[in-house]
Amino acid sequence: MILHDYFRSSSAFRVRIALNIKGIGYETKVQDLDQQSNRSKGYLRVNGFGLIPALEDGEVRIAQSGAIIEYLEEKYSSPALLPLDPAGRARVRSLFYQIVCDTHPLTTRRVASYLQQNINATQNDVSMWKLAWLRDGLMGMEEVLASNSTGDFCHGNQPTLADIGLAPQVYSALSLGLRLDDMPTVSRIYSMCLELPAFQRAHPDNC
Numbered sequence: 001m002i003l004h005d006y007f008r009s010s011s012a013f014r015v016r017i018a019l020n021i022k023g024i025g026y027e028t029k030v031q032d033l034d035q036q037s038n039r040s041k042g043y044l045r046v047n048g049f050g051l052i053p054a055l056e057d058g059e060v061r062i063a064q065s066g067a068i069i070e071y072l073e074e075k076y077s078s079p080a081l082l083p084l085d086p087a088g089r090a091r092v093r094s095l096f097y098q099i100v101c102d103t104h105p106l107t108t109r110r111v112a113s114y115l116q117q118n119i120n121a122t123q124n125d126v127s128m129w130k131l132a133w134l135r136d137g138l139m140g141m142e143e144v145l146a147s148n149s150t151g152d153f154c155h156g157n158q159p160t161l162a163d164i165g166l167a168p169q170v171y172s173a174l175s176l177g178l179r180l181d182d183m184p185t186v187s188r189i190y191s192m193c194l195e196l197p198a199f200q201r202a203h204p205d206n207c
């Protein structure tokens with residue numbers, strides 16, 4: 001299995017965590033976003049959208065961290081990243097997609113570049129923009145996590161797809177200087193995640 005990866009990519013960080021939790025060996029091909037190698041002809045043949053991550057499993061090529069992780073979940077069912085009951089599965093997916101569809105996309109490089117190149121946003125404007133959307137998304141998570149279904153982790157006492165969405169986004173937010181003082185549950189779950197070797201090994205500092 002080959003993961004097209006970049007250490008600072010929070011989307012790739014998600015996939016690294018899932019591979020580690022499931023104990024799946026993989027090879028890394030670094031696509032350096034700083035050098036725009038994700039836009040090279042070679043990489044575009046793997047993922048025509050030019051975004052990281054992508055997974056190659058033999059002839060199978062998959063883009064989108066959520067699709068990749070669900071593929072791994074179906075192929076390697078244990079340990080499970082989704083609960084068994086339909087309502088639980090829906091809650092976990094909903095938390096994951098809250099981050100992956102509604103928070104992270106507003107903070108990506110191409111959005112930042114557009115703001116700087118087309119509407120004269122300064123570096124400071126872009127940082128404020130990112131922090132505003134990260135705060136909005138993580139405050140939403142804090143609200144939704146105030147539920148009996150939340151345990152040590154986002155859903156119960158084992159890490160699920162929801163934690164795989166949350167932890168990399170919290171890491172990015174902290175890197176940009178967001179404070180989590182009014183997000184005690186998000187903070188607590190992030191700390192729990194970082195105690196697990198699967199999250200530690202996937203962490204950008206260790207890649």
Ligand SMILES: N[C@@H](CCC(=O)N[C@@H](CS)C(=O)NCC(=O)O)C(=O)O
Pocket residue numbers: 008009010011012033038050051052053063064065066100108109110111
């Ligand atoms: N929804 C996608 C997001 C992919 C994405 O935006 N990846 C970023 C890195 S985290 C990227 O490749 N950015 C390059 C760019 O914006 O040009 C996923 O979950 O895989």
